[in-house]
Amino acid sequence: MxxxxxxxxxxxxxxxxxxxxxxxxxxxxxxxxxxxxxxxxxxxxxxxxxxxxxxxxxxxxxxxxxxxxxxxxxxxxxxxxxxxxxxxxxxxxxxxxxxxxxxxxxxxxxxxxxxxxxxxxxxxxxxxxxxxxxxxxxxxxxxxxxxxxxxxxxxxxxxxxxxxxxxxxxxxxxxxxxxxxxxxxxxxxxxxxxxxxxxxxxxxxxxxxxxxxxxxxxxAGAPYLNIVVEEGEKANNWLGRIERIQGVTKVDGGKSQCRVHTDEMDSVRDKVLRSALDEGVKLLTFEVSRKSLEQWFVEAVQA
Amino acid sequence: MSGFGILLHKEWREALRTAKLIWLPAVFLLLGFLQPLTAKFMPDILASAGNLPEGTLIQIPVPTPGEVLGQTISQFGTVGLLAVCLAFMGTIAGEKRNGTADWILVKPVSPLAYVASKWVMLCLIVSIAFGLGFGGSWYYTNLLIGVPNSGDVLISALLYYIWLVFIGTVTIMTSALLRSPAAAAFITFGGAIVLQLVHGLFDNKLSWLPSGLDAAAISKLTTGSSPSWAGSAIVTVISIATLLTVAAKGAVLRKKG
The missing domain is CATH 3.40.50.300 (P-loop containing nucleotide triphosphate hydrolases)
Known part of the structure; x- marks a missing residue:
């Protein structure tokens, strides 16, 4: 009612x-x-x-x-x-x-x-x-x-x-x-x-x-993977190769961290994590994030 | 008219706690006492002033009791009238300005009940103030000067009371329409003076103006007879009803949210 x-x-x-x-x-x-x-x-x-x-x-x-x-x-x-x-x-x-x-x-x-x-x-x-x-x-x-x-x-x-x-x-x-x-x-x-x-x-x-x-x-936005790694040559190489994993659409990143965008979160999450373990990369952060409502609010109001 | 009784109770407590119920009667009481006293003792006051040349003869005829009461009413017509305007100038404008009018009007209250509660309170306070002031003047006139004709006194008191209520009603209306309490008081007081002047100047043609009540009250006391005031009374009563309706419309009017 x-x-x-x-x-x-x-x-x-x-x-x-x-x-x-x-x-x-x-x-x-x-x-x-x-x-x-x-x-x-x-x-x-x-x-x-x-x-x-x-x-x-x-x-x-x-x-x-x-x-x-x-x-x-x-x-x-x-x-x-x-x-x-x-x-x-x-x-x-x-x-x-x-x-x-x-x-x-x-x-x-x-x-x-x-x-x-x-x-x-x-x-x-x-x-x-x-x-x-x-x-x-x-x-x-x-x-x-x-x-x-x-x-x-x-x-x-x-x-x-x-x-x-x-x-x-x-x-x-x-x-x-x-x-x-x-x-x-x-x-x-x-x-x-x-x-x-x-x-x-x-x-x-x-x-x-x-x-x-x-x-x-x-x-507000599709979820993405937020990854932060301990710095090192091996880690940087690995970050460079994430893009090739199947299902990943886009990777924004800087030194020792990146954001992985995908349409198939569930499968990509497993693949990325497994490859990190296989290559012995030391992960600091590995999380699924969303654009916050706050960001969405600011964007909506400024648009 | 829902909410009228509760609003009236609120107005009554407000008048008590903000001391309006004390100072307005005090003003009228003071004016009322002073007139017979000065009428009686004016020769003595002048004599003791001391800056008159030796041998000056002062002869001031002692006024009749009716004249003294007539002068009292003239005093009420200036200072008393101003006091009424000042006492009621903020009754709606002030509440609108500080937001308490909204507090009342978002509740299921009719605007007419809101205005009517203020008007009934006005009638009550003015009757107390004017009753005490004029009663005091009458009492002292009896003591010091002489006994006036009671019938004349009562009739003029009634006429003048209606005139005061009329001015108070105008104040309520201007207060509902204007944002500034000071402007409401100024316009009402100015309007009252103009009404009195116009009535004095064009007595023959405009005897029906509300200010005719004021003039009739004074002439009844001073000369014992008065021009016909029925026209004025009818016009005044109709005006009061109209003013209240306009005030109720004005009370819910606002420029900005």
Whole structure:
């Protein structure tokens, strides 16, 4: 079941296209990363999904089983979460819960429970104006899920955090992704890889591609053999002869190391290893590598 | 109108904790007290100023109680009006600017409920501030000058209260439409002055302007009779409803995401 589907979504600010012709699908109970460099249109996309902006053209099709006011089943955390500084953390949670339609008893219980999950139990009765950046971010996450949304939209939830805050937030997301769909934007691939199952790659206001992270990783490039040997005349001769092994398509290499490209990894791997043993070459590294998603991301964005 | 009650509760706590509920009444109270005091003691103050030549005769007629209350309202018309503009200039513009408006509006809340909660709070705070200030002035006038006609006082108080609420509503609307709180206050205050001037200049033709309420309140107190204010009242009430609708549209408007 899909929660929503975007078709040809565009948004202009004056003459600049912040987003043009974006089409993507948001499924259920998964974590989707909107990945792209600064200015790719990630924040615009999330604001459109949250209903803070109206698209210039294109449509958002919601699942017809859900309430037509999508704010009822959506939670949103903006890039710089803003709270009323004069409220305490607990009051913020209760106000958020009640605005989302919870009863006051329910809002209080849910608020208490979520503050504890966010590690803010001690600070619950302190004013939010005294919170640190990391605490505000965690409070922002907690209040965004107070009404148990089906879809949680997070704009750069970890970008402004230190490594510990980052880990805390990623752990919270990992727990929640079983109960709801999470869409988060980030420009750091590593964060996306840690919690997300799916990527939507964006650049300059366009959706470049959407897919499962594992599939993208496979598609990023064919695997190759990475070989490093201990230096010596014998080893260098051997490296020079790898090209002649059957099934090898190409060898890039320098002194005492090389990359062997092939279409038949399984058989070539055995042959290369056997010949190295036969010739008494001292191997330092012998591994099957792939072009990393990081390289793929940089290439895709610069293309 | 979902969320109205919760938003009103939020506005109330905010007014308490940011001390708006204290300083706005304090301004009106101060203005209200000062007017009868200065009216009563002006001759003494002048006499003790000491830089008058020997033998100067000062004769200032003691004003009637109605006149003193009329002067109080004139004071409210400048400093009090400015205080109202300043108190409510950031009510939406400020929340839009720091992002808290988004925090509220991504939740299932109708924009009209958002604006209405602010308006009801405005009516409440202004009634407290104006009630205390004008009540204080009335009390001291009774003590120091004389007893005015209660009926006249109450009618003018009501008329003037509606005028103040009208100005506050304009502030809420400009605050919803403009990005800068200061601009909202400036435009509203300037607009109020212009409305009063225009009404003063073209009294015959434009007696239906909302500022007619202000003029009627003062003349009721000073002369005991007032020009017809029904037209102004109707125009003002309709304007308030229109302004609130525009404010609700403006609250969800944004230039940048």
């Amino acid at each position: 899909n929660l929503l589907k975007a078709e040809g979504l565009s948004r202009k600010y004056g003459k600049t296209d912040a987003l043009s012709q974006a089409s993507f699908v948001i499924g259920e109970n998964r974590c989707i990363a909107l990945l792209g460099p600064n200015g790719a249109g990630k924040t615009t996309t999330l604001s459109l999904l949250a209903g803070l902006l109206d698209p210039t053209s294109g449509t958002l099709v919601m699942n017809s089983d859900l309430s037509s006011d999508r704010r009822r089943w959506m939670g949103f955390l903006p890039q710089h979460p803003a709270f009323f500084g004069w409220m305490t953390g607990f009051e913020t949670m209760v106000t958020a819960g009640r605005l989302c339609g919870l009863s006051s008893k329910e809002a209080a219980e849910r608020g208490k429970e979520l503050l504890e999950a966010a590690g803010l139990k001690e600070a619950a009765n302190r004013r939010v104006s005294g919170y640190s950046g990391g605490m505000k971010q965690r409070l922002g996450l907690a209040q965004a899920v107070v009404h148990r949304p089906r879809l949680l939209l997070l704009d750069e939830p970890v970008s402004a955090l230190d490594p510990i805050g980052r880990r805390d937030v990623l752990t919270m997301l990992d727990n929640w992704k079983r109960e709801m769909t999470i869409v988060l934007s980030t420009h750091v691939l590593h964060d996306a890889e840690q919690v997300c199952d799916e990527l939507i790659l964006m650049n300059r206001g366009r959706v470049m591609m959407q897919g499962e992270i594992e599939q993208l990783r496979q598609a």
